[in-house]
Amino acid sequence: MIISGKEISTKIKDQLKEEVEQMKNKYDRLPKLAVILVGENQASQVYVRNKERGCSYVGMDSLKITHDATFSEEELLNEIKQLNEDDTVDGILVQLPLPDHINEDKVLEAIDPSKDVDGFHPENVAKLFLGQKSLVPCTPKGMMVLLDEINYDLTGKEVVVVGRSNIVGKPVSLLCLQKNATVTIAHSKTKDLKEVCQRADVLIAAVGRAKMINRDYVKEGAVVLDVGINRDENNKLCGDVDFEDVKDKVYAITPVPGGIGPMTITMLLHNTLEAFYHHQGE
Numbered sequence: 001m002i003i004s005g006k007e008i009s010t011k012i013k014d015q016l017k018e019e020v021e022q023m024k025n026k027y028d029r030l031p032k033l034a035v036i037l038v039g040e041n042q043a044s045q046v047y048v049r050n051k052e053r054g055c056s057y058v059g060m061d062s063l064k065i066t067h068d069a070t071f072s073e074e075e076l077l078n079e080i081k082q083l084n085e086d087d088t089v090d091g092i093l094v095q096l097p098l099p100d101h102i103n104e105d106k107v108l109e110a111i112d113p114s115k116d117v118d119g120f121h122p123e124n125v126a127k128l129f130l131g132q133k134s135l136v137p138c139t140p141k142g143m144m145v146l147l148d149e150i151n152y153d154l155t156g157k158e159v160v161v162v163g164r165s166n167i168v169g170k171p172v173s174l175l176c177l178q179k180n181a182t183v184t185i186a187h188s189k190t191k192d193l194k195e196v197c198q199r200a201d202v203l204i205a206a207v208g209r210a211k212m213i214n215r216d217y218v219k220e221g222a223v224v225l226d227v228g229i230n231r232d233e234n235n236k237l238c239g240d241v242d243f244e245d246v247k248d249k250v251y252a253i254t255p256v257p258g259g260i261g262p263m264t265i266t267m268l269l270h271n272t273l274e275a276f277y278h279h280q281g282e
């Protein structure tokens with residue numbers, strides 16, 4: 001089975017669109033997302049544009065704020081402070097990566113946790129760790145929704161996450177643990193990585209190395225979720241998994257493009273609506 005994140009995300013966006021319309025009638029205002037982009041990173045420009053498009057698709061307001069790479073950390077922190085105080089703004093997102101002269105941790109900590117639609121603020125990270133209700137990072141949340149969509153029950157399953165980033169590897173591990181999976185977090189220093197991956201009922205690849213996971217890493221009938229966005233030898237977009245090599249061996253797999261990526265933006269819209277509800281006292 002090829003899990004089309006693209007199709008599933010369109011279905012969810014259509015549901016969000018209806019919900020936004022109802023909220024507009026109920027509260028006479030729209031959920032609003034502010035997205036800040038510092039610098040000229042081309043991929044980031046595409047993602048930010050797609051976030052704006054996503055907002056417009058579901059009928060939410062968005063505010064795109066762009067600055068050139070010389071924008072200072074202090075200026076950015078002041079901008080976030082103003083957005084924190086702006087009652088018309090429900091969600092604030094600072095597109096990553098930031099230029100080297102800006103301290104990412106400081107910036108993420110400056111965002112009001114109730115507007116932190118990326119789920120990167122330490123308060124939201126702690127709540128996720130404790131299993132409390134919080135704004136959950138978009139890519140991991142998208143993966144859990146995809147597993148739900150294929151009715152996959154994680155209880156008692158072996159999940160191997162390859163990658164330990166704060167944005168994907170760590171949060172998705174916690175989410176799988178909450179769903180009663182047995183979770184292993186593997187990384188570049190893991191011994192016998194291939195053997196570790198072969199144990200996985202669900203293999204989550206978030207390493208950032210083009211087509212690194214081939215069929216030798218994958219157990220027959222496994223579910224494979226590919227978070228990677230890389231370029232192959234022909235400059236074609238590809239994941240961390242060698243899709244063609246692996247696809248016949250698995251029960252289900254996400255493609256790249258069209259798998260996890262589109263879900264990231266849809267979950268951002270979902271989080272913005274959640275933040276809106278919270279700000280309305282719901």
Ligand SMILES: Nc1nc2c(c(=O)[nH]1)N[C@@H](CN(C=O)c1ccc(C(=O)N[C@@H](CCC(=O)O)C(=O)O)cc1)CN2
Pocket residue numbers: 046047093094095096097118138139229237256257258259260261262263264265
């Ligand atoms: N503040 C944040 N920064 C970054 C995040 C994030 O969640 N919050 N994640 C990534 C980039 N990202 C969203 O920001 C993102 C990456 C990829 C996709 C996506 O739809 N990918 C497509 C392929 C797109 C292409 O053609 O390049 C796919 O997989 O089908 C969406 C969002 C880092 N920064």
